Amino acid sequence: MIRAAKVVVISALLTAVVSCLAERSEAAEREGPPGINTIYPPAIQRGVATPIQCEGKRLGDAAEWVATFAAEVEWEGASSADTRFIIKPAADTVPGIYAVRVRSRRGGISNLRFLQVTDVPVIRANRSTSEYQQGRIQYDQAQPIAWPAIIAGHRLSQDTDLFRLGVDRGQRLTIVTETRRLGLTPDPILWLRDAQGRQLTYVHDTPGLRMDERLDYTFTEPGDCFLQLKSFGVSGWNNHYLLRVGDFDYVRTVYPLGGRRGQKLRIEVLNRDGRWSSIAATVPTDRFDDRWRLPLTDFPGSLPWVMASGDLPEVDERGNSAVGRSLTQRPSAQPIDWPVTVNGRIDQPGEGDRYRIAVQPGQHVRIMVDAFYLGSHLDGYLLVYDLAAKKLLAKNDDQRYRGNPDPALTFEVPATTREVIVELRDTRGYGGVEFPYRMTIERGGPDFYLWLGKPQNPYTAEHVGWYKMDPSDTLNMPIGREIKYPVSVRRKAKQEPTYAGPVQDYQGPIRLRALQVPRGVTIKPTEIAVGQTTAELSCLATADAPREPFEVVVIGEATREDGTVIRRIAERKLYISDASMTLLTWNWRVRKLVCAIVD
Structure with a gap:
């Protein structure tokens, strides 16, 4: 009914x-x-x-x-x-x-x-779109598809799904999987075959798509072809998939990858044929979220692009006229003032972008790169060295093994050092227009990371880490009954397996409070004591609380020994893939707690 x-x-x-x-x-x-x-x-x-x-x-x-x-x-x-x-x-x-x-x-x-x-039709895949007989695919079992369309597949484990497409001579098709970016678990592999089943092309792990795939193919002969999809040994509850099929233009890269809150940007967009255009956008002013999405309505083969926002001054590496020069023509290092966020790009294979910053002995400096989760092909490697002393001061490859390949580090300036060189390169020596990055240089020192909910570790227990129904970004509040909401802190890297980044080592007290709390709801401030890793916020809703869902923000504040104040927003990285999918990239990051009143 x-x-x-x-x-x-x-x-x-x-x-x-x-x-x-x-x-x-x-x-x-x-x-x-x-x-x-x-x-x-x-x-x-x-x-x-x-x-x-x-x-x-x-x-x-x-x-x-x-x-x-x-x-x-x-x-x-x-x-x-x-x-x-x-x-x-x-x-x-x-x-x-x-x-x-x-x-x-x-x-x-x-x-x-x-x-x-x-904006295109969604076609549900048949439960079985292919069969094996004596080790051979039965192409007559393929499901015919009228494109353009999105194919919504059922759970895919060791199955092969097969679809029949009709094409004309000279027809160009773009075929894109949309799985991991939606929190679905398949690790897809795509084959395109001709009417006799012969392979025309194949793709697995397209750079920039976070384990999704994209085929871009122009047919030389008319008639039927076959699209074959298989998952690379992954199954589970979320093992559905989406497959976008059509003559769709798409975006290969954008530049820059973000901007300062409230800043008006002219974002350069590169399409599938290598043509540049631009999109005007204003960076959202929300001070609690540092990610936003750029709509790409003229490029139906792409999802909205994930962009970054920040509060520091922004510098464009290309203002140094370094882009497009050979390595021998580039300036030795671009001088920049800091704290700052640098927008740049590794334009040439083998290139390293170098920056010179003035420092004082004893200063703590932190450098963090954002690229992978912003759609860049860059697998960055970060180095800091004292050119005068010919001494390497710090280096980093991945912040977390497999989970975040962007580099980040912190270092203390030696007693005799007044200037350091910061260099970013690709670990594989690659480069090109699809290798943009954002690099933030700021004050460092002992620091901490706040989790909404319990600590995130790669365990399968419910409500912890990569569990497939992690509810840690929600708070259900019964009227008139005080409940406790846990907040956790990472003080040491060992609390989060495989983490190798610089946000750690603060051991002092952390003051917790909630912001944007509506009328009728009370969330009492509390403190995570010295050396402790958890605390609970006491939450109480009255009859005056709103009946529609609302959001609150949890922040932690602390003071270092030198008097500087650290403010961190509690967040949750949601690993929506099944419990077996540990050490993979997260699907979504939330920095606001979604609350609902329970009668």
Whole structure:
């Protein structure tokens, strides 16, 4: 039975909460908030009503849809293991990836999942699109696809999915997988075959797409061809996939990769044919978020580009006229004032970008590079040395093995040093227009990292780290009953396996407080004591608390021995892949705690 629904616009982040007329489940109220494992299909077309199924646990009365896009919604019903909606996104929804949740009738809100809204039809793959007989693929079993479209695949483990496409001579097709960027687990491999099954091209691990794939192929003969997809030994609840097929232009790279909050940018965009254009954008002013997304509406083969924001002055490496010169023509090192964020690019294979900064003996300097999670091909390697003393002071490759290949380091300036050289290069010696970066140079010293929730480590226990239904970015608050919300700190690298970055070594007290707390809600400040790694915030909601979901920000403040104050925003890196997918890149990072009042 379909229940009627209404849409309530509540905030810039949680733009739509859909409340449906459903009976309360007393059992669900006792069990706790709902949890979502997976959503199928993981993409829907804007302006088109599409059935959606959310699978997980405690979903018997999860009759509310909470999303970051406006939509018409109807609830179709639920069981303890699934809840079903019909979703029709607004026709003017910007194509891209959106955070979604479900909420029970009593108010409990679920963990986060992703849904893509697209402007092309979404075709559900058949349960089986190919068969093996005597070790050979049966091409007559391939599912025919009318493109342009997005194919929404079912769970893919050791299966091979096969699709038949019709093409003309000279036809160009772009085929892109969208899996890891949506929190889906497949590690896809793509083959394109002709009508006789002969391989035309193949791709695995396309640079810049974070383990997704892209084929760009022009056909020399008309007729049918076959698109084959397989996952590289990965399975699990989230093992669905999306496959975008069409003659789509796409973006290879952008420059710069971000800017200062409130800054007006002219962002250069390189398309699939190597043509540059520009997009005007203003960096969001939200002081708590340091990532935003650049819509690429003229490039339907690309998702919105992840960009960075910061508070420091920004410098363009190209202002030194170094770009385009050979290594022998480049200035020896570009002098820059700091603290600063440098926007640059490793333009040539074998190139290293070098910067000269003035320092004082005893200063602590921290240098951090952002590239990988901003779509760059760069696998950076960072060095700092005293040119006069011919001495290497510090070096770093990865901040975390496999989890973050961007380098970062901190060092203390030696007694006789007044100037150092900072050099960034690619570990493999690669370079080109697709190797941009942002490098931030600032005051260093003992520091800490704050987690929302319990510490994140690669364990499979529920509510810890890479678990597939990590609810640590949510807080469900019963009216009139004080609850405790944990906040954790990394003081030493050994608390987070494989971490090798500079944000560590502060051992003093850390003062915790919550910001943006609405009327009717109290979150008491507290302190993480000297040497301790956890504390709990006491949270209390009254009858005056808002009934729509809201967000709060948790910050930690501390004072170093030299009197400088450290302020860090508690965050959570959501590893939405299944529990076995340890040591892989995170899918989403949140810096705001999503709260819901439970009646």
